[in-house]
Amino acid sequence: MDRIAYAPEVETALRDGDPVVALESTIITHGMPYPQNVETARQVEDDIRAEGAVPATIAMLGGVLHIGLTDNELETLAQAKDVAKLSRADLAACMAQGGNGATTVAATMIAARLAGIHVFATGGIGGVHRGAETSFDISADLLELAKTPVTVVAAGAKAILDIPKTLEVLETQGVPVIAYGQDEVPAFWSRSSGIKAPLRMDNPATIARAAMLRAEPFGLDGGQLVVNPIPADFEIPREVMIPVIEDALAAAEEQGITAKEVTPFLLDHIFHATQGASLDANIALVRNNARLGAAIARAFSALGR
Numbered sequence: 255m256d257r258i259a260y261a262p263e264v265e266t267a268l269r270d271g272d273p274v275v276a277l278e279s280t281i282i283t284h285g286m287p288y289p290q291n292v293e294t295a296r297q298v299e300d301d302i303r304a305e306g307a308v309p310a311t312i313a314m315l316g317g318v319l320h321i322g323l324t325d326n327e328l329e330t331l332a333q334a335k336d337v338a339k340l341s342r343a344d345l346a347a348c349m350a351q352g353g354n355g356a357t358t359v360a361a362t363m364i365a366a367r368l369a370g371i372h373v374f375a376t377g378g379i380g381g382v383h384r385g386a387e388t389s390f391d392i393s394a395d396l397l398e399l400a401k402t403p404v405t406v407v408a409a410g411a412k413a414i415l416d417i418p419k420t421l422e423v424l425e426t427q428g429v430p431v432i433a434y435g436q437d438e439v440p441a442f443w444s445r446s447s448g449i450k451a452p453l454r455m456d457n458p459a460t461i462a463r464a465a466m467l468r469a470e471p472f473g474l475d476g477g478q479l480v481v482n483p484i485p486a487d488f489e490i491p492r493e494v495m496i497p498v499i500e501d502a503l504a505a506a507e508e509q510g511i512t513a514k515e516v517t518p519f520l521l522d523h524i525f526h527a528t529q530g531a532s533l534d535a536n537i538a539l540v541r542n543n544a545r546l547g548a549a550i551a552r553a554f555s556a557l558g559r
Contacts (some may be wrong), residue, residue, distance in 0.1 A: 257349060258368065261322025264310045268370060271558075273307035273551035275544065276321075276366040276374040276404070279356035282311075282328075283337040284518065285377075286533065292332035294537055296325075298544045302375075305548030312365045314340060317352035321369045331356070339514070341394045360398035363406065363477065372465065372554045373405050375547030377540045378442045379479065381411035381420030383516065384503060391513070392423065400427035404477040405465050407434075407547040409484050409539040413442040414499055414520045417449060425452065430468075430478045432461060434546060440483040443535045444492040451481065458546065462553035482546050488538035490531055498527045 260268070267274050277298060282291045299309035310322040313331055320327065331337070331354070338348050340355040342364060348355040357365060359379050366374050380393025399406065411420045421439065424431055433439055433451030441447035455461050461480055468474040483489075502523035511519045524532045 256318065258319045258321060260369070261310070261320070261324055261327075263308055264322030264369075267308040271555060273548065273555040274310050274371045274373075275302050275307050275547040275551050276362055276369075276371045277309055277311040277544070278359060278362040278374070278376050279311055279313040279331060280339055280358050281377060281540065282313075282332055283334065283356040284339055285536075288332050292329055294540070295328055295332065297537075298541055301541050301544045302548045305545050305552070307548035307551045309544075310366075310369070310371060312357045312362050314338075314345070314348050314353065314355035314357070316354065317349050319345075319349065319365060319368075321365060321371075342398060343394070359395040359406065360393075363398050363402045363404045366404045367402050371404070372462075372559055373407065373547045373551040375407045375540075375543040377408065377536055377543065378410060378412040379406065379408045380517075381415040381417070382423055384414075384416045386416065386419065389512075391516075396420065396423050396427065396429070399424065399429045399479055400476045402477055403465070403469060403475070405461065405480060405550060406477055407480045407482055407543045407550065409442050409543060410440040410447065410481045411442070412517070413444065413495060414502065414517065414524070417441060417447055421449065421452070424479065427476070428474070429476055430464070432464075432478060432480045434461075434480055434482045436483055440481050441492060441495075442539070443484065443490040443495055443532060445483040445486065445489050446492050448492070455480075458549040459553040459556070461550050462557055462559070465554075466557060466559060480546070480550070482539075482543050484535060484539040485542050488535045490528065490535055498524055501527065
């Protein structure tokens with residue numbers, strides 16, 4: 255049995271050297287309810303096509319790793335129940351058991367590398383959770399960025415995390431953090447975090463060239479993190495979000511929410527506290543990242559990658 259399947263559109267693009275952008279699937283299975291999840295997924299894929307690239311949504315279906323989903327497969331995934339959330343530790347086990355799984359940032363990076371896809375667009379990466387000095391709760395996304403040569407476009411680390419500590423871990427691991435078009439690191443729902451970005455680039459071609467130069471002549475492992483600020487029209491300012499996040503964190507602690515349950519609990523709490531504005535912002539920033547991802551993928555293609 256084939257363990258990896260390519261959607262026809264993606265297979266053709268990779269064969270012809272056309273630009274391809276990888277997309278994760280946890281936003282479909284764990285990010286929002288049906289049918290909004292599949293509508294958003296299709297919208298993001300169409301944004302990538304409109305920018306001259308091919309989308310490759312990645313997921314595990316029946317133990318087969320899919321690089322790109324057909325419309326029917328996307329619909330099936332959007333309505334599936336009890337879908338595993340896959341990171342580096344879970345991919346092989348899910349495949350061995352013939353299961354269904356949605357890929358996180360780390361797992362999507364691994365699949366993209368296997369397929370020869372250089373760019374991956376997502377909403378926000380995982381990072382260092384608040385209180386990690388006692389819980390040791392640090393996302394596998396950060397170590398994957400240090401290992402796997404894929405350029406990841408995100409709106410920064412999710413703002414519920416400890417952003418300064420997340421940036422410290424990325425620096426220690428030698429991961430370039432590149433702010434696109436501004437000097438500050440964005441904070442997911444907010445354009446500003448109050449933290450100066452380690453690097454700034456304003457041109458997708460420069461971002462692609464930097465990734466290629468990491469590999470040759472330097473032979474460096476790992477990828478790049480491009481942090482792309484949310485469009486201004488959809489931003490929830492930092493001064494508005496900080497108290498909302500603090501309330502959500504306090505509620506999680508009071509209710510004893512831990513481990514993998516923390517992030518979905520916090521996001522649901524914030525959704526209700528902002529009367530849905532956080533979800534609207536999330537969709538806007540994912541679409542914005544997809545468009546930038548397509549521009550970077552086109553630059554890779556123009557450079558012969």
